[in-house]
Amino acid sequence: MSAAPFLLDSNVFIEAHRRYYNARICPGFWKALRHFLGTPSVLSIDKVRDELVEGKDDLSKWITRSLAPASFVSSGQAAVLNRYAEIQKWAVAQNRFTAAALRDFADAEKADAWLIAYALENGSTLVTHEGNDPKLNKRVLIPVVCRAFGVPVKDTFDMLHELKVLFDWNP
Template identity: 40%
Template sequence: MFLVDSNVLIEAKNRYYAFDIAPGFWMWLDYAHANHLACTTEPVRDELLEGEDELARWARGHADFFRPIDEGTISHFAPLTAWAQSRMYTAAALTEFLTNAADFFLVAYAAAHDHTLVTHEQPRPEARKRVLIPDACQAMNVTYMNTFMMLRSTKARLDFQLPAAS
C-alpha cells in the first residue's frame, strides 16, 4: 500500500493535478483507497485542515483515507527517534521532526505496516537543518517513491476529456 505525504496532495492541488483541471487524479485516489492501494495518516489530515481551501474540504470529505496512529506505529517511535538523535541534525530540526511534523508519524506508520511512502522529498543525508523523509525511510528500511512512480506502478491513467461545447 502507498502512504501519501501531505506534500503530494498539496503539490497536486496547487499545480499539475488541480481539482479543476485534473479531476482524474482525485478520482484515482478514491479508487486507490477503495482498493487498498493508498491512504495516509491523521497527522497529514491535520496539516491539510489548517488551510481553508479545496484540499481541506477534500480532506474533510474523505475521513477514511486518513488512518489513525496505532500501536504498531508507536512501536517504531523509539528506533526512529534514536536514529534521528544519532545524526548531526540541529536541535531545531530534531524538535520539528520529533514533535511537530507529520513526517515522523508517516515514517513510523510506513515501517509498522510495510507501506511505501510517497513524497516529493529527495534524500540528502548530509542535511542538518531538516530531517527529510527519504533519509528517515532509508534508516527504517522503508521504501519511498514520488507521485509519478506510484501512478506508473499502479498503471493509473488520467485520461483527457474535451470540455463540453458551450
C-alpha cells in the same frame, strides 16, 4: 504493482493541488485519489489528514467534503508508537541535525515521523516529494530516514504508474 501498500505524505496532496494536478485542470487525479485512498492499495494516516484540513483552503475543503476521516488510518497503534520512538532515537544519534530540525521532527502533531513509523511497522511504501539530501542538517528528511530503516520511497508519478492510473483527454 507494488506488493506493499502506498502510504501518502501530505505533500502528495499539497503539491498536486498547488501545481501539476490542480483540480481545475486534472480532476482525474482527485477522482483516482478518492477511489484508491483507504483501500488496501493506498493509505494515509490521521496526522496527514490533520495537516491537510488545518489549511482552510480549497484543498482542505476537498479533503473534508470528499474523503471520510476513516479513509485515513490511525497512527495511534502501540507498535507504531514504538517505531516512532525508535526513529526519534535514530535521528538524535546521527549527531548531524540541528536542534531546531530535531524539535520539528519530534513534534507529535506533525506527520513525517509518524508516516515513517507506520510504514516501517506495516511494510508500506512511502510516497513523498521530499528531497533526498543526506547532507542537509536543517531538516530531517523523510527519504533519508526511510533509507536508514529500509522503507521504500516513491513519488506520486511512480505510484500512479504502478496503480495504472490514466488521465485521458477527450476533446
